[in-house]
């Protein structure tokens with residue numbers, strides 16, 4: 002077993018883990034962050050996407066020991082002071098989910114997409130989300146939601 006220290010959603014955790022344990026299993030089974038889900042375990046679907054030091058990663062593609070000394074944000078840490086993140090609000094308002102299984106990963110990926118490109122075109126949104134699969138929505142409302150979040154985040158910035 003290896004001792005790791007990982008800050009998850011602002012809380013620091015010190016745990017002994019098997020060196021082969023995947024980050025997604027650490028988050029779900031050890032830290033209890035079950036909002037992050039496993040869709041494939043083979044880095045294809047993006048359902049397990051979280052932020053590692055602010056950048057999106059597929060947490061089934063990272064070992065827990067690789068997160069030692071780093072900060073992880075999951076979908077459960079995105080809201081602040083009980084206020085949904087603008088991306089969560091936009092998914093809600095634009096009906097960007099059906100079964101919701103892809104949603105945690107989709108939202109985490111979309112937040113990182115806007116961090117890199119705050120004003121993306123529809124095409125850039127589609128390309129930015131191509132590592133995240135959704136079996137229900139046909140993607141149209143997801144793209145609409147990300148564009149809406151980009152708009153609301155940009156007006157928040159100009160009002161700040």
Ligand code: FES
Pocket residue numbers: 038039040041042043044045046047048049050059060061062
């Ligand atoms: S569970 Fe990680 S990409 Fe599918």
Ligand code: FES
Pocket residue numbers: 097098099100101102103104134135136137138
């Ligand atoms: S809403 Fe069901 S997989 Fe995306």
